[in-house]
Amino acid sequence: MNIHFKAIGKILTPFNTLEGMPIQSAAAKNVEGTIELNPLYVEGMKDLDGFSHLILIYYFHKVHEYSLQVVPFLDDQPHGIYATRFPKRPNPIGFSVVRLKSIEGNHIHVLDVDVLNETPLLDIKPYVPMFDAIETSKIGWFEKRIENVDKVKADKSIY
Numbered sequence: 001m002n003i004h005f006k007a008i009g010k011i012l013t014p015f016n017t018l019e020g021m022p023i024q025s026a027a028a029k030n031v032e033g034t035i036e037l038n039p040l041y042v043e044g045m046k047d048l049d050g051f052s053h054l055i056l057i058y059y060f061h062k063v064h065e066y067s068l069q070v071v072p073f074l075d076d077q078p079h080g081i082y083a084t085r086f087p088k089r090p091n092p093i094g095f096s097v098v099r100l101k102s103i104e105g106n107h108i109h110v111l112d113v114d115v116l117n118e119t120p121l122l123d124i125k126p127y128v129p130m131f132d133a134i135e136t137s138k139i140g141w142f143e144k145r146i147e148n149v150d151k152v153k154a155d156k157s158i159y
Contacts, residue, residue: 007120009037009106011058013113022114023073024085025096033098033113035121037106049103053127054110059120060092083140097127 013033015021022028035056037045048054065088071077072084081089098110108124 005059005122007038007059007122008041008124009035009121011035011056011113011115011117011119011121013115013117013119015115016117018116021116025098025112025114028112028114030111031113032101033110033115035108035110035124037108037121039106042106045103045108048108048124048126049100051100051126054098054100054108055125055127055132056096056098056110056115056121057123057125058094058096058115059122060087060089060094061118061120062116063087063089063092066090066092093122097132 011033012035014031022031066081067086067088068081068090069078070081070084070086070088072079072086085094087094094115096112096114098112101109101111103109
């Protein structure tokens, strides 16, 4: 089965290279970015300004291969790709939760952005805590490593 997506725009960020890029939006506090939405889709932004946070779904456009086991940035041991947030996935799709700063025409200004400059944007969804913030009791191997998310940065191993 073939599945086809088209980018609805691109995410513009200060990160032209992977070195030094945050590995999660939670570690990208106040990093500014702009979504440049294709003008064909501007009508779909109606009422978007009523939300404080957005979920961005995007295509890891620099990933050209995948690995079913990877050593993620927050650990030194291999894990199955589906037990990580690592980009080298069979379907290189990522997501980030960002803060909405403002909207001007077809430009959406956001904060806490953690993606490479000119990343193709596939979709935008409003973040709704009642739907999206679910209490959990287990976070697997992240349990022992989560405190390092602010200290660890991306490198070329992503791609």
